[in-house]
Amino acid sequence: MNYFILTGASRGIGESICKKLLLKDHHLICVSRERNDSLISLANSKLDYIQYDLNNVYGIEELMEEIFEKVDSSVVESLTLINNAGLVFSQKIEETEPDSIIKIMNVNLLSPMILTSSFIKKAEQYDVEKRILNVSSGSSFNLAPGGSCYSTSKAGLETFTKSIGIETGNVKIMAIRPGMVDTDMHSDTVNRKNIKSADYAAKRILTFLFERFEHGKVVRAW
Numbered sequence: 001m002n003y004f005i006l007t008g009a010s011r012g013i014g015e016s017i018c019k020k021l022l023l024k025d026h027h028l029i030c031v032s033r034e035r036n037d038s039l040i041s042l043a044n045s046k047l048d049y050i051q052y053d054l055n056n057v058y059g060i061e062e063l064m065e066e067i068f069e070k071v072d073s074s075v076v077e078s079l080t081l082i083n084n085a086g087l088v089f090s091q092k093i094e095e096t097e098p099d100s101i102i103k104i105m106n107v108n109l110l111s112p113m114i115l116t117s118s119f120i121k122k123a124e125q126y127d128v129e130k131r132i133l134n135v136s137s138g139s140s141f142n143l144a145p146g147g148s149c150y151s152t153s154k155a156g157l158e159t160f161t162k163s164i165g166i167e168t169g170n171v172k173i174m175a176i177r178p179g180m181v182d183t184d185m186h187s188d189t190v191n192r193k194n195i196k197s198a199d200y201a202a203k204r205i206l207t208f209l210f211e212r213f214e215h216g217k218v219v220r221a222w
């Protein structure tokens with residue numbers, strides 16, 4: 001059995017990734033605040049849904065305990081963590097409440113860091129293929145007024161990915177930057193010329209995960 005832990009499965013890119021991962025020898029463990037009932041009803045393979053707010057970074061080790069209770073050691077063939085959950089806002093920094101700054105860093109950066117740490121720790125006991133894929137953004141380097149918090153969180157996620165890449169050998173890690181994707185994150189985007197569907201983004205992301213994994217690297221999805 002191939003186990004996939006995926007954050008942000010309730011909608012958007014994460015939901016599309018999950019739909020494509022619903023295969024016989026896959027077991028999905030999905031995490032987000034809202035439960036995705038349509039995904040659960042679609043699941044012809046094993047799928048567990050854990051409702052969790054990743055702003056609560058202090059509970060993540062316990063969350064990983066709960067996740068690994070679902071891993072059957074007699075059948076596990078691979079373990080994959082996909083850090084996809086994220087949020088965005090555009091606001092000048094002096095107009096941004098401290099709580100919003102803390103929340104975006106918690107969800108976009110600190111939670112993937114702590115999930116990675118506890119994933120590596122818990123996965124150590126299994127002599128199987130282990131991968132971590134972090135969903136970043138071109139905003140990590142493509143800066144815009146109002147985007148300082150989002151860009152900083154994604155630049156941090158990319159540096160973290162590259163750092164872990166040189167720190168660990170038996171857990172493979174990479175980050176991927178989708179281009180502009182038609183999800184709630186871009187619901188108010190006016191220029192939709194280059195926007196791709198969540199389904200397309202999921203397909204590209206999974207191509208990198210299964211066929212073009214580049215350990216320690218940050219890549220563009222297209």
Ligand SMILES: NC(=O)c1ccc[n+]([C@@H]2O[C@H](COP(=O)([O-])OP(=O)(O)OC[C@H]3O[C@@H](n4cnc5c(N)ncnc54)[C@H](OP(=O)(O)O)[C@@H]3O)[C@@H](O)[C@H]2O)c1
Nearest residue numbers: 008010011012013032033034053054085086137180181183
């Ligand atoms: N859309 C784009 O153009 C684009 C471009 C580049 C990168 N990305 C990245 O792609 C990833 C997915 O984005 P998307 O476009 O699919 O966005 P989306 O449709 O807004 O979905 C975001 C997902 O993240 C989850 N999430 C947000 N806050 C959370 C929290 N506090 N705790 C747990 N889960 C939380 C949401 O679930 P709940 O609300 O149910 O918790 C939802 O499932 C993000 O990391 C984003 O930065 C997107």
